[in-house]
Amino acid sequence: MLVTTCLMSLVIVLCWHKNVFLSLCFIFFFGSIEALYFSASLVKFLEGAWVPIALSFIFLIIMYIWHYGTLKKYEFDVQNKVSINWILSLGPNLGIVRVQGIGLVHTELVSGIPAVFSHFVTNLPAFHQVLIFLCVKSVPVPHVRPKERFLVGRIGPKEYRIYRCIARYGYRDIHKDDVEFEKDLICSVAEFIRSEGPENDLAREDLEGSERMTVVGTSLMNLEGVRMCEEGDENCSESAEASEPREVRSPEMARKRVRFLLPKSPQIGTRAREELQELTEAREGGMAFILGHCYVKAKRGSSLIKRVSIKGYDFLRRNSRPPTYALSAPHASTLEVGMIYHV
Numbered sequence: 210m211l212v213t214t215c216l217m218s219l220v221i222v223l224c225w226h227k228n229v230f231l232s233l234c235f236i237f238f239f240g241s242i243e244a245l246y247f248s249a250s251l252v253k254f255l256e257g258a259w260v261p262i263a264l265s266f267i268f269l270i271i272m273y274i275w276h277y278g279t280l281k282k283y284e285f286d287v288q289n290k291v292s293i294n295w296i297l298s299l300g301p302n303l304g305i306v307r308v309q310g311i312g313l314v315h316t317e318l319v320s321g322i323p324a325v326f327s328h329f330v331t332n333l334p335a336f337h338q339v340l341i342f343l344c345v346k347s348v349p350v351p352h353v354r355p356k357e358r359f360l361v362g363r364i365g366p367k368e369y370r371i372y373r374c375i376a377r378y379g380y381r382d383i384h385k386d387d388v389e390f391e392k393d394l395i396c397s398v399a400e401f402i403r404s405e406g407p408e409n410d411l412a413r414e415d416l417e418g419s420e421r422m423t424v425v426g427t428s429l430m431n432l433e434g435v436r437m438c439e440e441g442d443e444n445c446s447e448s449a450e451a452s453e454p455r456e457v458r459s460p461e462m463a464r465k466r467v468r469f470l471l472p473k474s475p476q477i478g479t480r481a482r483e484e485l486q487e488l489t490e491a492r493e494g495g496m497a498f499i500l501g502h503c504y505v506k507a508k509r510g511s512s513l514i515k516r517v518s519i520k521g522y523d524f525l526r527r528n529s530r531p532p533t534y535a536l537s538a539p540h541a542s543t544l545e546v547g548m549i550y551h552v
Contacts, residue, residue: 274522274525277522278526291321311488312337316343326546339487351380402481
């Protein structure tokens with residue numbers, strides 16, 4: 210209870226943006242009540258009151274192990290992330306090829322290439338023609354406006370067709386299902402391609418290691434932007450000016466046709482149209498969800514306390530519920546990449 214009171218006081222200041230005096234009053238009022246209960250347990254300690262004290266210490270140890278393991282795992286991701294130039298430099302040696310479709314890589318990093326993807330590419334040198342690194346972040350506000358939902362940027366030169374997308378949710382926002390979220394994600398990338406001017410090509414040459422992100426809303430709120438129309442979708446307006454649909458002839462298997470509806474005054478260049486056409490072809494080819502499945506182990510020479518803490522964290526992580534995006538991803542299109550984290 211004391212931990213909950215302390216965390217609630219932080220929520221009052223950091224999330225609700227209330228006065229610090231109100232937070233101090235909250236922690237003083239409820240903390241005094243909890244101090245009375247704790248002192249009563251100390252007085253009757255030998256008469257059976259040691260049980261709630263022991264339970265409180267057990268829960269405290271579990272929370273500390275989870276926090277310590279999560280912190281070490283994130284530090285490993287940050288320290289072992291690589292740049293896109295490092296992966297592309299391995300192309301001639303590994304024979305990296307691009308396959309048709311869209312690869313959606315889930316990561317907790319907002320910059321750089323995660324170690325799980327570099328591990329995947331070095332062992333299986335192939336990835337999709339369009340690659341999107343998706344990071345789902347919770348921000349300390351109740352709701353994120355739909356028109357500010359996504360942050361979209363580009364990784365590397367345009368011809369690589371590699372993007373980064375950060376989806377932001379408030380702590381009271383409801384996550385959409387996989388179909389609607391997938392459609393909003395593709396529309397946000399298409400809107401980023403349309404809104405990106407040709408002058409950014411020259412500016413990007415001076416910013417090799419940086420990534421400039423653009424705020425893009427969802428397809429329902431961004432009515433003046435790009436919208437995606439799939440075959441059989443009755444909500445697509447035929448009066449909007451659409452990009453020319455590509456004829457798809459595949460006698461072996463049926464594929465869903467996709468096109469993007471552009472606004473009336475698109476102000477879009479030839480290179481952007483070609484990029485949108487490639488995104489359309491990749492969407493028709495299907496989407497694969499690439500998830501990381503890590504096994505956390507302590508380094509050699511670690512202390513006994515650290516080894517026990519890491520083993521406890523790995524046990525808790527394997528027996529806890531996975532993230533929401535892992536549950537909503539279609540199992541038939543999901544690819545898990547295993548990797549050992551030596552922290």
